Amino acid sequence: MKRAPLLTVAVLSAALLTACAQEKPELRPARSAGEGAWFKSTRAERAEYCAAYRANDPQRPIKIPTYASQESRDEFADDFYDVLKKKC
Incomplete structure (x- = not known):
């Protein structure tokens, strides 16, 4: 009988952890156009920019x-290059 509440807690905890692990958009406004372009880009694009920068x-x-x-x-x-210096 105690397994049902325990299972519920485990499922809710897993769901909460999954939600917290997702990439969140930046909440602060961009300070410059280069920073705005960085925040607008996808994770794959950012990786590509950083690989080319490095x-x-x-x-x-x-x-x-x-x-x-x-x-x-x-x-x-x-x-944008200055943003890459900071972010990569």
Whole structure:
């Protein structure tokens, strides 16, 4: 008779842990367009950006994402590169 409440607690605990383990979006607003592009990208895209940043290989340049910004393309690229320095 005590197994039913114990099983319920175990199932609820597992569900809670699963919910907590999911990736949560950043709650704070982006400080710059480069940071906004980072937060908008998927986990796979972020891994790709970091791999290219770490490789530092001219044959495999970093793919700069598109993001609505008032900055020029070069300014945005510099801003995004600074974000990669912090995040990778």
